[in-house]
Amino acid sequence: MGPQARGAVTTPVALISAKGVPPKTFLEIMTSTLFDAPAYKGYAKIIGDQLFEPAGFRLALGLKDVRLALSASEASHVPLPFASVMRDVFLEAIAHGLADSDWSAISQVALRRSNLARGAAAGAKDSQS
Numbered sequence: 001m002g003p004q005a006r007g008a009v010t011t012p013v014a015l016i017s018a019k020g021v022p023p024k025t026f027l028e029i030m031t032s033t034l035f036d037a038p039a040y041k042g043y044a045k046i047i048g049d050q051l052f053e054p055a056g057f058r059l060a061l062g063l064k065d066v067r068l069a070l071s072a073s074e075a076s077h078v079p080l081p082f083a084s085v086m087r088d089v090f091l092e093a094i095a096h097g098l099a100d101s102d103w104s105a106i107s108q109v110a111l112r113r114s115n116l117a118r119g120a121a122a123g124a125k126d127s128q129s
Helices: 004-017 023-031 040-050 059-076 081-095 103-113 122-128
Strands: none
Touching: 004 023, 023 040, 023 122, 040 103, 059 081, 059 103, 081 103
């Protein structure tokens, strides 16, 4: 469930960043309403501040967990379609050198796919000022 929680928080960051909305503002709203839980709040802060080092939980270990979930799902004949998507996101992040970063760094995949460089999300607040 951890990777899916991060996916729920990280995916919209690219869209709101592209629209000039500061990710920190968006993440504060999300974690004070629908996602008002310690896990979401902690990872939203990491993502909003883009502080992926030192890793609280390494991205490479997150990929291992996703693979274990997929293996159990296959053995039990229970589909986990979002887990397959998350596996690909983790692989892409690792391919871009983020294996030792906190697993919240998967947020960088959405930004990269949207042609937003690391740091662009943090800079969205400047375009709103």
